[in-house]
Amino acid sequence: MIPDELGCYEGVPCLVLGAAGFIGRWVAHRLAAARASLWLVSRNGMPRETAPGTRVECDLLNDAQLTGLFESVRPAVTFNLAGYGVRAWEREESLAWATNARLPGKVAEAVARTRDRRWPGLALVHAGSAAEYGPAVGVLSEETDPRPVSLYGRTKLAGAEALRSAALRLDLPCANMRLFTVYGPGEPPGRLLPALLDGARGGGAVELSSGEQSRSFTYVEDVAEGLLRAGRLALRGEAVNLSSGELTPVRRFAEIAAGVLGLDCRQLRFGAGPVREWEMAVHGINPERLRSLVEWLPSTSIAEGVRKTAAARGLPVAACRSHSQLSPAKYGD
Numbered sequence: 240m241i242p243d244e245l246g247c248y249e250g251v252p253c254l255v256l257g258a259a260g261f262i263g264r265w266v267a268h269r270l271a272a273a274r275a276s277l278w279l280v281s282r283n284g285m286p287r288e289t290a291p292g293t294r295v296e297c298d299l300l301n302d303a304q305l306t307g308l309f310e311s312v313r314p315a316v317t318f319n320l321a322g323y324g325v326r327a328w329e330r331e332e333s334l335a336w337a338t339n340a341r342l343p344g345k346v347a348e349a350v351a352r353t354r355d356r357r358w359p360g361l362a363l364v365h366a367g368s369a370a371e372y373g374p375a376v377g378v379l380s381e382e383t384d385p386r387p388v389s390l391y392g393r394t395k396l397a398g399a400e401a402l403r404s405a406a407l408r409l410d411l412p413c414a415n416m417r418l419f420t421v422y423g424p425g426e427p428p429g430r431l432l433p434a435l436l437d438g439a440r441g442g443g444a445v446e447l448s449s450g451e452q453s454r455s456f457t458y459v460e461d462v463a464e465g466l467l468r469a470g471r472l473a474l475r476g477e478a479v480n481l482s483s484g485e486l487t488p489v490r491r492f493a494e495i496a497a498g499v500l501g502l503d504c505r506q507l508r509f510g511a512g513p514v515r516e517w518e519m520a521v522h523g524i525n526p527e528r529l530r531s532l533v534e535w536l537p538s539t540s541i542a543e544g545v546r547k548t549a550a551a552r553g554l555p556v557a558a559c560r561s562h563s564q565l566s567p568a569k570y571g572d
Contacts, residue, residue: 255278255279278314280308300337317346324391346363367418370395387517419454447512450509454492458543465535469481
């Protein structure tokens with residue numbers, strides 16, 4: 240069921256960039272359920288399970304194709320989920336700078352020229368990343384000084400700055416929604432939950448880092464809803480952290496998932512893999528800006544998110560063990 244707050248999208252022309260990707264597909268399905276008028280953009284076609292809508296193949300890094308796309312569609316709201324560097328094999332530096340750093344500013348300019356101004360909310364909802372902050376410490380908020388150290392984080396921050404500059408120069412309603420550790424059905428291989436799911440299916444060992452680092456795990460359906468709720472706002476390029484404010488150690492996430500999936504915890508090889516050098520050392524995330532703006536926070540528990548993901552893969556789930564009932568740390572605890 241779509242919340243009443245999202246009924247405002249009915250009949251509204253919406254353009255989803257990166258609609259074939261992990262998060263883009265969920266945003267598209269959420270918009271389709273809200274009965275938006277959808278244009279779904281990808282570079283190399285769409286998977287069969289893509290939401291209903293007008294499918295468009297477009298190379299967003301080709302300026303002529305990008306301009307033609309926006310002049311043809313003239314959307315009221317554009318959701319930019321196009322990005323490069325999340326998948327383990329995406330390591331080409333030039334593509335990271337072109338996609339993450341330069342494209343957001345070009346999209347903002349195209350939106351400003353062609354948008355349907357009858358829509359009262361954001362004309363552009365951009366998916367940023369917590370990687371923009373780098374290895375932050377203390378309590379994280381939108382006021383935390385971003386100091387990224389990874390290629391992905393540096394290029395995403397450059398894109399956020401280009402978006403902010405264009406928004407102020409063009410008086411464009413848009414927002415940089417910083418996403419944290421997104422998981423769920425459709426997540427690409429090489430990440431934590433897909434590795435645990437493979438271990439549950441095949442019975443082999445799952446090599447993990449020490450698991451001591453904490454992350455704000457956010458179920459992908461909550462992310463999609465948060466992006467749609469943000470589309471009703473009136474911001475000018477500001478950043479908003481799309482997080483529940485909860486932190487969970489990677490080890491605890493793996494143990495919760497093991498309880499749901501029926502994995503023997505002896506399959507979990509903690510310490511077999513390295514900890515990324517840019518992991519945050521924060522001891523809290525302040526979610527008040529998101530809560531005050533949209534009167535909502537992500538609420539899907541890790542156990543429930545893992546259950547839904549397993550069901551989407553056709554995997555059975557076990558009764559949760561006692562450790563899966565542990566509550567993650569919250570801001571203010």
